Amino acid sequence: MSGTNQRIDGKRLWDSLMAMAEIGATPKGGVKRLTLTDVDKAGRQRFTAWCEALGLTMRVDAMGNMFARREGRDPTRLPVLFGSHLDSQPTGGKFDGALGVIAGLEVMRTLADLNVVTEAPLELVNWTDEEGSRFGHSLMGSGVWAGIYTQDKAYGLKDVDGVTVSDALDAIGYKGAHPAKPFPADAYFELHIEQGPILEREAKQVGIVTGAQAQVWYDAVVTGRDSHAGTTPPSLRRDALVAAARVITLVDNLMRARGEDGRGTVGFLQVLPASRNVVPGEVRFSVEFRHPLDAEIDGLAATFPAEAARLVAETGCRLDLTELFRIPAQPFDPACVDLVRQATQRLGLSAREIISGAGHDAVYVARNVPTAMIFTPCKDGLSHNEAESILPEEAEAGCQVLFEAVVARANRTA
Amino acid sequence: MSGTNQRIDGKRLWDSLMAMAEIGATPKGGVKRLTLTDVDKAGRQRFTAWCEALGLTMRVDAMGNMFARREGRDPTRLPVLFGSHLDSQPTGGKFDGALGVIAGLEVMRTLADLNVVTEAPLELVNWTDEEGSRFGHSLMGSGVWAGIYTQDKAYGLKDVDGVTVSDALDAIGYKGAHPAKPFPADAYFELHIEQGPILEREAKQVGIVTGAQAQVWYDAVVTGRDSHAGTTPPSLRRDALVAAARVITLVDNLMRARGEDGRGTVGFLQVLPASRNVVPGEVRFSVEFRHPLDAEIDGLAATFPAEAARLVAETGCRLDLTELFRIPAQPFDPACVDLVRQATQRLGLSAREIISGAGHDAVYVARNVPTAMIFTPCKDGLSHNEAESILPEEAEAGCQVLFEAVVARANRTA
Numbered sequence: 171m172s173g174t175n176q177r178i179d180g181k182r183l184w185d186s187l188m189a190m191a192e193i194g195a196t197p198k199g200g201v202k203r204l205t206l207t208d209v210d211k212a213g214r215q216r217f218t219a220w221c222e223a224l225g226l227t228m229r230v231d232a233m234g235n236m237f238a239r240r241e242g243r244d245p246t247r248l249p250v251l252f253g254s255h256l257d258s259q260p261t262g263g264k265f266d267g268a269l270g271v272i273a274g275l276e277v278m279r280t281l282a283d284l285n286v287v288t289e290a291p292l293e294l295v296n297w298t299d300e301e302g303s304r305f306g307h308s309l310m311g312s313g314v315w316a317g318i319y320t321q322d323k324a325y326g327l328k329d330v331d332g333v334t335v336s337d338a339l340d341a342i343g344y345k346g347a348h349p350a351k352p353f354p355a356d357a358y359f360e361l362h363i364e365q366g367p368i369l370e371r372e373a374k375q376v377g378i379v380t381g382a383q384a385q386v387w388y389d390a391v392v393t394g395r396d397s398h399a400g401t402t403p404p405s406l407r408r409d410a411l412v413a414a415a416r417v418i419t420l421v422d423n424l425m426r427a428r429g430e431d432g433r434g435t436v437g438f439l440q441v442l443p444a445s446r447n448v449v450p451g452e453v454r455f456s457v458e459f460r461h462p463l464d465a466e467i468d469g470l471a472a473t474f475p476a477e478a479a480r481l482v483a484e485t486g487c488r489l490d491l492t493e494l495f496r497i498p499a500q501p502f503d504p505a506c507v508d509l510v511r512q513a514t515q516r517l518g519l520s521a522r523e524i525i526s527g528a529g530h531d532a533v534y535v536a537r538n539v540p541t542a543m544i545f546t547p548c549k550d551g552l553s554h555n556e557a558e559s560i561l562p563e564e565a566e567a568g569c570q571v572l573f574e575a576v577v578a579r580a581n582r583t584a
Numbered sequence: 585m586s587g588t589n590q591r592i593d594g595k596r597l598w599d600s601l602m603a604m605a606e607i608g609a610t611p612k613g614g615v616k617r618l619t620l621t622d623v624d625k626a627g628r629q630r631f632t633a634w635c636e637a638l639g640l641t642m643r644v645d646a647m648g649n650m651f652a653r654r655e656g657r658d659p660t661r662l663p664v665l666f667g668s669h670l671d672s673q674p675t676g677g678k679f680d681g682a683l684g685v686i687a688g689l690e691v692m693r694t695l696a697d698l699n700v701v702t703e704a705p706l707e708l709v710n711w712t713d714e715e716g717s718r719f720g721h722s723l724m725g726s727g728v729w730a731g732i733y734t735q736d737k738a739y740g741l742k743d744v745d746g747v748t749v750s751d752a753l754d755a756i757g758y759k760g761a762h763p764a765k766p767f768p769a770d771a772y773f774e775l776h777i778e779q780g781p782i783l784e785r786e787a788k789q790v791g792i793v794t795g796a797q798a799q800v801w802y803d804a805v806v807t808g809r810d811s812h813a814g815t816t817p818p819s820l821r822r823d824a825l826v827a828a829a830r831v832i833t834l835v836d837n838l839m840r841a842r843g844e845d846g847r848g849t850v851g852f853l854q855v856l857p858a859s860r861n862v863v864p865g866e867v868r869f870s871v872e873f874r875h876p877l878d879a880e881i882d883g884l885a886a887t888f889p890a891e892a893a894r895l896v897a898e899t900g901c902r903l904d905l906t907e908l909f910r911i912p913a914q915p916f917d918p919a920c921v922d923l924v925r926q927a928t929q930r931l932g933l934s935a936r937e938i939i940s941g942a943g944h945d946a947v948y949v950a951r952n953v954p955t956a957m958i959f960t961p962c963k964d965g966l967s968h969n970e971a972e973s974i975l976p977e978e979a980e981a982g983c984q985v986l987f988e989a990v991v992a993r994a995n996r997t998a
Contacts, residue, residue: 364815365812365814365815366811366812366814366815366816366817367811367815367816367817367820368815368817371820383814385814387860396969397780397781397965397966398779398780398941398942398965398967398968399847399849399851399872399874400779400780400797400799400847400874400940400941400942400943401778401779401780401781401782401940401941401942401965402780402781402847402941402965403780403781403782403844403845403846403847404839404840404843404844404846405844406781406785406965409836409849411832411850411853412832412833412836412850414829415828415829415830415832415833416829416833418825418826418829419826419829419830419833422823422826425818426818429818430817430818430819431817432817432818433813433814433816433817435813435823435861435863436825436826436864437813437855437858437859437860437861437862437863437864438855438858438859438860439825439853439855439858439864440855440858441851441852441853441854444851444852444853444854445851445852446801446851446852446870446872447849447851447872448851448968449849449851450850450851450853456860458813458860458861460813460814526814526815527812527814527815527816528812528814528815529814551811551812551815551816551820552811553812553815554812554859554862555810
């Protein structure tokens, strides 16, 4: 049922991507479509119109997750799910999330064109609030669906203006009747831009994503003592920024000690009082480590806190380190991954296996449903940025792989 | 004319300090009396009332600098000036600046009580905007008076609301008729809290200030590249915060290499985009070095930029370093310093010579007038802080030294 003559329409895919990008378009060519705002609502409505034009049945759950269903020949089979998210960052790009949803739409449109019915039903998914920019919890819709967060917890989250998720869902009319919890499904496939530089650097057209990294995240506070920069001699200083600099250097060294698979970052840092002529008495910063292997992250979590505390204490300051969470490595389903691999081989696309360095709805879904992801390259590895960019042929190749993997899975002999 | 029987009134001094501290008092026990605000005006008016009650003649110049004159026996002599500043930090203490002005008032009151007239005239000074918090230029009033800044430049400075210095002077009615420029004077003495920890640590009652440090100030920008913390491998990172950490460490090392006289500080630092999961692409920070010797500062200014740029370049980032200004060391007048020294010896006070680590009006005045400063200890070396604190007996001792130095200078045989 899948053969080289069943092609998705790359132009139609690109046109629909650009049409979705009009909703929340920014002057710099990006997208601002924050979850559960009126702009998000407009995107959802356009998506619904496109789905209903195909005769798909739209279902919305209590977290606003949207499922557009195409029936299969065999109603006893579990559905094959595919999709991503339509919400964006405040200064996001056109492709982060939207690619996976619109490519899924193109899969549905191609099957309609071909008048092909798969054995298993298909459901095209738009997960609510993957980005987490507005309410502070990324992967929120898929997280509740997968049982990671409770719906009550999600409903109570507030944005900076005090609006709750529950109120926001009501305001845009997307608090659906169906409970937001996992239902049995046969598989989940998600196409997404890589959001990293590796595929582009290696001139690969497709990434065969084998899983997601283990992670550990910390909040750090270094406490020293504010003092006058001109009057305080070296022996009496407790410079929290000098101390923090040692930890920043340690984090970078720990990453590099683990080779190209290592990730260690201090992304957020705030100095207090941040006055030119005051020796800083407090520095607050974030630390995160990521690695494909749980053993590496567990090893870091066992040694990093004490090493960092020692370096800080030598400056006369104090380190308070709070582990915020640890995420285990999430391997994807080998059979699903293999379908992706086979599709790239059949299509003659240059591809490589890759670990997802970013969080995705697929990572939570994978806890309940056999899952695989497909990556496309993106220019300069740039994402969460209005200049985020991919080529039409890259979108087309990724969508064709999605099509072939979905159809192969939906038609597999049981 | 100066003898151990001529004593200032420590209680009256303390009461007046506390009375001035009521103007702009904060809940935490500090003072917010920003220059050229209505609160500053109230402080100036109270000061004027106190001066006029003594029969002093008040003169205000075009920068709002206030000079309260007591005539001497010999009108041909140049006046001896003494004072400090009544404006404060936004979260300032009761003593920074106010001590020098109110102690000067106590000198005048004591002379009046004793019915003593000095040979030379005396002028008690309140310099406008020593702190620089509101308009961005510290030592503004004394700076124009001493010819460091032009009056036009000062008049055009704006606060965050766009109000100019010129408008603010008019608004509170302190744009005086007299031109703000140096006039001939015999000497200038300024009593001030140390704003540092040295006198307290060494249990000294008085600091004999021999001069002020040489300084060099920079703005630094490290430019790397924003990228995703999860997807960007070590080899492709240009982490501006890792690069900045190297410079922070260098600044601290350069300070410590110069022993207890060294000062090197990164006080302000801002990370962009300051997002937990984004490798920082830009860091902006301040650097300053101070030292009693010009040669040390000139040596640092010759080597630091290249060394810092090299450390940053090794991380793949770029450093843009801008030298903002260099201040030469300012020695104080040996004869004036010696009067301070003699007073401490005569009074049996424990004292030590000290370099001023902070900027003061005296440093600018010293370019035109033989100058010396007197320091009192302050608790924990704390200043620019509502908890700033000195003891009544420390204020009294400093004031007595001021009295004796001023009177000795004003009565010196020509």
